Amino acid sequence: MGFLQLIPATSLKAVYDTKKQQLVLTASGNAIGATSGIFFKRDPNFLGGLKFSLYGWVGPLTGKKQPYTYSQAFKISLPQPHFESASVIIVTASNAPKGQKVGILYTLVPASGGDATLKAASAADVKAAAKDNTTADLLPGHTQLNVLFKTKFSIRASTSVPFGGSVDISFNPAMTQLVNAEVDGNEIVWTFLAAEMGNTQIVVTTYGGMATFATAHTYDVRIFVL
Secondary structure (H helix, E strand, C coil), rough: CCCCEEEECCCEEEEEECCCEEEEEEEEEEECCEEEEEEEECCCCCCCCCCEEEEEEEECCCCCEEEEEEEEECCCCCHHHHHHCCCEEEEECCCCCCEEEEEEEHHHHHHHCCCCCEEEEEEHHHHCCCCCCCCCCCCCCCCCCECCCEEEEEEEECCCCCCCEEEEECCCCCCCCEEEEEEEEEEEEEEEEEECCEEEEEEEECCCCCCEEEEEEEEEEEEEEC
């Protein structure tokens, strides 16, 4: 079973897509293998600006490093007159507990009446931010789910496992809340409530019992409103 914890990052970037009104955060580095379900979470209690933490579900441990690049977009109107809009603080395992101050690059800086400290993004940054960066690229063993905010959805897995084996599920309870778990025929059915808007992952892992192995299927869940 994985454990939710801060993960390290060697590179952090923040780009504000003025057209979409999205703050796109990108992190890259070498995580502990195996790490899944990487996501940024905003600190709602931080005053005077924007603060996020970079989390991931870590385990089972492989003893190897896992290179990653992850981007996530947040819907927000910037700049704001009542707090710092030129930078964001990002907390990772590499810089906890204070975090690192990362300058926000704007795809379009206000021509007049704006904050003189705001920095313009390069052409490459503008192109990258214009993409749909709300989820990581899908890999083999991944399924994309688009779920409406505050609605229920289900994840299914086969009950057929090797002798002595088991099936485990890991998820971020702040984003997806487990409502019910039951066996329906030859399937395990987990019912979740989409509790927060954003992107998260649910990982179903099958363990092999006497034949020691583990296979994982990851559901990339995008929770949104119409």
